[in-house]
Amino acid sequence: MLKGADDVVLEQEDSAFRHGEMTSWDINDIKLPQDVRQIDWFQEWPDSYVKHIYSSEDKNAQRHHSSWAMRNTNNHNSRILKKSCLGVVVCGNDCSTLDGKKIYLRPAICDKARQKQQRKCCPNCSGPLRLLSCRGHGGYPVTNFWRHEGQFIFFQSKGAHDHPRPETKLEAEARRSIQKAQMAFSPSSPRLKRIREIESLTGAMPTREALPSLLSEPDASIPPAHFGRHLSKNSQELTLGSRSGQPPYPRACGEDGGCGEAPTWSRIPALRRTPGPRRPGGGPAVPTAHPPCAAPSRTGTQHVLPVTEGGHDDGFRPNAGPLGDDSCEEKPPLAYSGRCLPPPPYPAPQGGPCPTASGAHHLRQLWAPPEGSEGDGGRHMGLGCCSDDMVFNPYPLR
DNA sequence: GAATGCGGGCCCT
DNA sequence: AGGGCCCGCATTC
Numbered sequence: 001m002l003k004g005a006d007d008v009v010l011e012q013e014d015s016a017f018r019h020g021e022m023t024s025w026d027i028n029d030i031k032l033p034q035d036v037r038q039i040d041w042f043q044e045w046p047d048s049y050v051k052h053i054y055s056s057e058d059k060n061a062q063r064h065h066s067s068w069a070m071r072n073t074n075n076h077n078s079r080i081l082k083k084s085c086l087g088v089v090v091c092g093n094d095c096s097t098l099d100g101k102k103i104y105l106r107p108a109i110c111d112k113a114r115q116k117q118q119r120k121c122c123p124n125c126s127g128p129l130r131l132l133s134c135r136g137h138g139g140y141p142v143t144n145f146w147r148h149e150g151q152f153i154f155f156q157s158k159g160a161h162d163h164p165r166p167e168t169k170l171e172a173e174a175r176r177s178i179q180k181a182q183m184a185f186s187p188s189s190p191r192l193k194r195i196r197e198i199e200s201l202t203g204a205m206p207t208r209e210a211l212p213s214l215l216s217e218p219d220a221s222i223p224p225a226h227f228g229r230h231l232s233k234n235s236q237e238l239t240l241g242s243r244s245g246q247p248p249y250p251r252a253c254g255e256d257g258g259c260g261e262a263p264t265w266s267r268i269p270a271l272r273r274t275p276g277p278r279r280p281g282g283g284p285a286v287p288t289a290h291p292p293c294a295a296p297s298r299t300g301t302q303h304v305l306p307v308t309e310g311g312h313d314d315g316f317r318p319n320a321g322p323l324g325d326d327s328c329e330e331k332p333p334l335a336y337s338g339r340c341l342p343p344p345p346y347p348a349p350q351g352g353p354c355p356t357a358s359g360a361h362h363l364r365q366l367w368a369p370p371e372g373s374e375g376d377g378g379r380h381m382g383l384g385c386c387s388d389d390m391v392f393n394p395y396p397l398r
Numbered sequence: 399g400a401a402t403g404c405g406g407g408c409c410c411t
Numbered sequence: 412a413g414g415g416c417c418c419g420c421a422t423t424c
Contacts, residue, residue, distance in 0.1 A: 063402085064402085064403090071401095071402090072403060072404080073415070074403095074404075074405065074407095074415090074416085074417090075413090075414075075415090076405080076406090076413090076414095081404095082414095084416090108400070108401085110399085110400050110401060110402085111417085111418085112400085113399075113400055113401085140414080140415065141415090143415095169401085
């Protein structure tokens with residue numbers, strides 16, 4: 001199967017050989033080489049058909065980490081751990097932040113958490129979030145294989161990610177914890193008290209109108225590649241990188257997309273065959289109808305965003321108009337008491353006629369990019385004026 | 399609470 | 412048989 005893929009493998013191996021890496025093995029081989037001369041530094045963003053041999057001492061390798069959002073997949077082989085890529089969570093509105101960055105959130109690994117995540121709104125424009133599935137491996141998600149053998153940990157990746165990089169795990173975690181911390185912060189705040197009262201009474205979160213810029217969340221909108229620029233040193237350390245007490249990976253740059261290199265993904269639009277929805281047996285490919293946000297979905301004419309979860313429903317059309325657009329710009333979800341407020345008209349003009357304009361304005365000021373990229377903000381969505389669970393805090397770690 | 403690992407089970411090719 | 416996916420459970424962080 002995957003003839004083309006095999007070719008790629010050959011190329012990769014060839015390339016790897018040029019780098020002196022021993023790749024004449026396959027993760028499924030009965031015996032893996034033990035005469036390894038060179039082990040690799042941990043690769044945070046393995047992509048394409050690559051193989052690596054890590055030291056069994058490498059903490060990241062031990063934990064089978066990856067900055068891609070990989071979930072465990074049962075391959076009925078306890079010796080080989082298989083993980084498949086979940087893709088990336090993007091804004092259904094395809095919005096951009098003030099400085100032109102796109103929203104690339106990390107899909108939650110846990111199924112439940114992911115469903116929950118998809119009910120949230122874009123932190124930037126409060127539009128619906130959309131899970132962009134990975135289909136870089138012959139229409140299926142890219143898979144990573146891990147196998148512990150002797151003093152080495154063998155890693156093999158199959159497929160090339162056809163989507164942007166999500167936040168790293170640590171970035172996502174940091175975002176969550178910061179959010180929590182801020183919720184917990186100043187518990188005596190009358191405003192917060194009130195919010196909590198409301199919560200306890202209604203069981204629901206008040207809308208952002210009720211708590212403008214009170215809660216905030218860091219760089220959800222900042223693509224990992226730019227994360228550091230905004231968070232400076234301490235937060236740059238949030239990437240997995242080579243932090244097994246090792247020096248920076250010597251071959252990292254330009255090898256497998258490990259640093260700065262243009263991502264290997266490219267929008268391969270969804271015309272590709274999509275793996276048919278799995279049938280009942282496997283369980284309900286959870287219909288992740290997108291609720292409140294800016295995606296009116298129960299009004300009949302507007303369809304639910306094809307948020308795929310496992311069963312990949314229809315292919316994604318990353319930039320296809322009817323997609324996010326339909327959901328977010330037409331009709332506010334009046335029917336909802338709204339966990340999220342309706343989005344501003346798209347694209348939002350400066351400052352945006354967001355219902356919570358003042359709050360948004362406030363955020364805007366906070367957000368003001370350090371390097372006067374302000375100017376280009378005009379075409380981008382007003383800042384998280386409405387998002388419920390995710391809002392910005394430009395300087396979360398300061 | 400979320401991430402992870404594991405294993406059972408089902409479907410499709 | 413192999414690959415893919417879902418689900419539940421247990422453990423860890």
